[in-house]
Amino acid sequence: MKWIRTVGTAVAALSLLASGSLVAGPAQAAPGDNLAWTATASASYTSPWESVAAVNDGIDPPRSNDTTNRRWGTWPQTGTQWVDLTWTSTQTVRAVDVYFFDDNGGVRLPAAWRVQSFNGSGYVDVAGASGYPVAVDRYNRVTFTAVSTSRLRVLLTSGAASVGVLEVKAHTNPPVDPPPTSGWNPPANLVTPLNEVWQHYEQTYPQLHTFRNYGWDQVMANRGYLNYCVRWDSPAPVSAALRDQIHAALARQVKKWTDVMVGHNAWPYGDVPVRVVGWAVRDRNQLQWSDNSVDIYVNDIRENAPQCAEPCGRFFNQNGTYPNCPGGVARHYDMSLWLTAGMGGGAGGDWGQRVGSEYFVNNINAADMHIVLHEIGHSFGLDDFYDWTPTGVGGFLMKAGSAAQITEFDRWMFRDWWRHLKGRYGY
Ligand SMILES: [Zn+2]
Known part of the structure; x- marks a missing residue:
């Protein structure tokens, strides 16, 4: 037809x-698979007007002060906060990308963060972490020794204010940064x-x-x-x-x-x-x-x-x-x-x-x-x-x-x- x-x-x-x-x-x-969107998100605390589901809804934020899409934020809580991704089956994860929420007010970049996996009895830091960058308006990537787990935690320590996250991506094979833009060739x-x-x-x-x-x-x-x-x-x-x-x-x-x-x-x-x-x-x-x-x-x-x-x-x-x-x-x-x-x-x-x-x-x-x-x-x-x-x-x-x-x-x-x-x- x-x-x-x-x-x-x-x-x-x-x-x-x-x-x-x-x-x-x-x-x-395949390279570049983001496992996060097949997980269920939960958190230590979520401000009533924010949504923890924001962290794995697949929306790439336009900026850290995103006023359009839903967000996960913990105001007025401070100190140690976390967001978890829980899968129904075991995943192999080698890298995590985190886009932080920062509204220049009650929610700011964290002082520090790290990734932990659930080992059956508790959460432990992933091994071999490449480092934990903290930057606005971009994804912050950490790579580490592959871990097999059904529960992954992003642990945040607050800095100047409460903390929050707009999006988390978890990868088996992290995509390389997109190559320089090429035109029609x-x-x-x-x-x-x-x-x-x-x-x-x-x-x-x-x-x-x-x-x-x-x-x-x-x-x-x-x-x-x-x-x-x-x-x-x-x-x-x-x-x-x-x-x-x-x-x-x-x-x-x-x-x-x-x-x-x-x-x-x-x-x-x-x-x-x-x-x-x-x-x-x-x-x-x-x-x-x-x-x-x-x-x-x-x-x-x-x-x-x-x-x-x-x-x-x-x-x-x-x-x-x-x-x-x-x-x-x-x-x-x-x-x-x-x-x-x-x-x-x-x-x-x-x-x-x-x-x-x-x-x-x-x-x-x-x-x-x-x-x-x-x-x-x-x-x-x-x-x-x-x-x-x-x-x-x-x-x-x-x-x-x-x-x-x-x-x-x-x-x-x-x-x-x-x-x-x-x-x-x-x-
Ligand atoms: Zn056809």
């Missing part, structure tokens, strides 16, 4: 036969086909430049993350473990695209966390967990499938405000991962990605879930190539059936979208 785009809607469909070979294998931790052999692709868009889609819900718009509106709803369109039960695996697999696939941008042409983010904020089902009993880590929507049916509440969905609120979403912006979802029992192939657009629930679950540890990757490509504006091939390029992911992973040409087509859209965001 051809990609159809109307006002407020981008829909793409793909039929892939089972002949497409899957690259299956153990999931690998595709390989010479790709210049012609890339120009052909962009001209094709211009000729095919009258709303190319006015459409405002590409994945790019979503990431930039959030300042660097994506929230998802899982539409579980299947009678099968889902365990807490499967829920977390689905989240991890989705995040891995999205990361394969967003990592293409790191350090390129003024792209402002090192990583783009993916969070699942909601699950939609027909029957609550299908979901075999009782914790409240995600919002659950029961029997809200659209397109004959469960969906998360429309007031929380970006597709339905494209100005990016969510006045009727109970959890507000923090609990909104940008896209849906729509998993349909018995479905072959897939579909993708600004609303998210749709694939078979069996396909997704059966390939949950695959390095490249190629149908999902292809559909995510559509969510970021990439087109299908059913009826033409750009000059001089062979197989690539967006030409369905001709590649099972993101290729060099796919990467440059992706970057070309940023080249053409970045002016929207002031870059």
Whole structure:
């Protein structure tokens, strides 16, 4: 089916036969993974008007005196304060980045800080710490001997006033600082086909430049993350473990695209966390967990499938405000991962990605879930190539059936979208 785009809607469909070979294998931790956003945050004390959830909400603060996003602060407490990240399973952590809260008043930089891990009976300092810098308006990184733990503590000693933190990142493989910004510099052999692709868009889609819900718009509106709803369109039960695996697999696939941008042409983010904020089902009993880590929507049916509440969905609120979403912006979802029992192939657009629930679950540890990757490509504006091939390029992911992973040409087509859209965001 051809990609159809109307006002407020981008829909793409793909039929892939089972002949497409899957690259299956153990999931690998990719460089730059931030583990913090899969943890639950808690603290020694939180001022009633602040929020400890701020420390791992994935929002990169604009400055230490952030007056826009939620914050964790301890005013009027002083002395030793801490914020903990607790995971449901053991994590390997080698580095932590901390962005301190400093409002130049009651909350200031700490006099000192350190990272501790829980060893089963108590908290101990991590070994081999590289040092604990204390600076405003930036992340402060410490690297240390790898530690396996499910509970990590950032311990702060107050200085001139109370202390606070805006964001914490925990890494298995810390990303290097983004390399110096490079401009538009595709390989010479790709210049012609890339120009052909962009001209094709211009000729095919009258709303190319006015459409405002590409994945790019979503990431930039959030300042660097994506929230998802899982539409579980299947009678099968889902365990807490499967829920977390689905989240991890989705995040891995999205990361394969967003990592293409790191350090390129003024792209402002090192990583783009993916969070699942909601699950939609027909029957609550299908979901075999009782914790409240995600919002659950029961029997809200659209397109004959469960969906998360429309007031929380970006597709339905494209100005990016969510006045009727109970959890507000923090609990909104940008896209849906729509998993349909018995479905072959897939579909993708600004609303998210749709694939078979069996396909997704059966390939949950695959390095490249190629149908999902292809559909995510559509969510970021990439087109299908059913009826033409750009000059001089062979197989690539967006030409369905001709590649099972993101290729060099796919990467440059992706970057070309940023080249053409970045002016929207002031870059
Ligand atoms: Zn397609």
